[in-house]
Amino acid sequence: MDYLNFYSLLRDENFEKCRALPTKKLLGKKNTIYNFLFIVDDKILTKKNNPFFFNSKKLSKNFNSFSLSFISSLRNNIYILCYSNIGDLKKIDFLKNCDFLSIREALFNLQGNIASIVSAGYSLYKWQRNNKFCGNCGSKNKFDENGFTLICTNMNCKKKVFPIVYPTVIVNIINKDKILLARNITWKKNLYSCLAGFCEQNESAEETVRREVYEEVGLKIEKIKYKYSQYWPYTSNLMLGYEARVISKKSKIRINKKEIEKARWFSSKEIISLSKQKKIILPTKEAIAYSLITDWVKKN
Numbered sequence: 001m002d003y004l005n006f007y008s009l010l011r012d013e014n015f016e017k018c019r020a021l022p023t024k025k026l027l028g029k030k031n032t033i034y035n036f037l038f039i040v041d042d043k044i045l046t047k048k049n050n051p052f053f054f055n056s057k058k059l060s061k062n063f064n065s066f067s068l069s070f071i072s073s074l075r076n077n078i079y080i081l082c083y084s085n086i087g088d089l090k091k092i093d094f095l096k097n098c099d100f101l102s103i104r105e106a107l108f109n110l111q112g113n114i115a116s117i118v119s120a121g122y123s124l125y126k127w128q129r130n131n132k133f134c135g136n137c138g139s140k141n142k143f144d145e146n147g148f149t150l151i152c153t154n155m156n157c158k159k160k161v162f163p164i165v166y167p168t169v170i171v172n173i174i175n176k177d178k179i180l181l182a183r184n185i186t187w188k189k190n191l192y193s194c195l196a197g198f199c200e201q202n203e204s205a206e207e208t209v210r211r212e213v214y215e216e217v218g219l220k221i222e223k224i225k226y227k228y229s230q231y232w233p234y235t236s237n238l239m240l241g242y243e244a245r246v247i248s249k250k251s252k253i254r255i256n257k258k259e260i261e262k263a264r265w266f267s268s269k270e271i272i273s274l275s276k277q278k279k280i281i282l283p284t285k286e287a288i289a290y291s292l293i294t295d296w297v298k299k300n
Helices: 015-020 023-028 061-065 086-090 103-108 112-129 205-217 268-276 288-299
Strands: 033-040 043-047 053-056 067-074 077-083 099-102 141-143 150-152 166-175 178-184 195-198 221-232 237-246 260-267
Touching: 015 067, 023 067, 023 077, 033 086, 033 112, 043 103, 053 077, 067 112, 077 112, 099 103, 103 112, 166 205, 166 221, 166 288, 178 205, 178 288, 195 205, 205 221, 205 237, 205 260, 221 288, 237 288, 260 268, 268 288
Parallel strands: 033 077, 166 237
Antiparallel strands: 033 043, 033 053, 043 099, 067 077, 141 150, 166 178, 166 195, 178 260, 221 237
16 A cells, blocks of 8 residues: 555546636536535535535536635536635525534545545635735735635735645554554543654654654654555645654653653554453544554554
8 A cells, every 4th residue: 555545636537637727717618517615614514414515517607706726527527615704605595504514523424535525625725714815925815717826916026825735754663563552642532543743844754753753752763664645634734654663672661741641562452452442542544543553453
């Protein structure tokens, strides 16, 4: 397995063509069904607890008043993110029976193409929301024609802002027949996972693995091996998954109490038994940490 595709878009042959066009020019295509996704304040518009896509072959001119971003194309369907606010949405008749659901709750209950489309839409929405103003001069930003670049409206500045992805490492640390699982001080009761951290400037991913492990639990590691990657939409992280082995003579855990509440070695039998008893809770199946842990358990 090279990467985990829970939130990766499936792209057909029209994807790059659609992405290159101004989004509003896509609205005139023949034999096409348009699917509009609405996200407001980290919540997704839903109907009966499912993401609500307004879909139509013909669109009213009202949609031209919204900021739009192309998300994906699958066969004769085009998916578009529609930027709005709750006040404007409540004025639209066909939305009166809809509700809002937190994006995290929605994504954890979705699978396949829909999960990846909602994930991509949310990433675009969050990026736009966090970059309303130019970081250079403070003027308002606006979308370019295709909805993938923000441009400063100050004619003397015109700074461009592109979607940001944060590289982050996550590592499964092995000590003979056991692996290290830890609890962050902010996590819910009994949740354990692998160690993870952001890559810093002028640092390779492997250097980040070494630094984070030493900073959080005081362990020296070797034989760092890349496993697979995954995009994580909630925080715009590109998660780079690794395995590493602790240096046997330096396997004593020293917890950084500012970040880690508990950390200990678990055998595969302990992980299976304790998770069944709910004495430890593993990360959700959509998370790369779950795959790193369970892949090791299956092999051992």
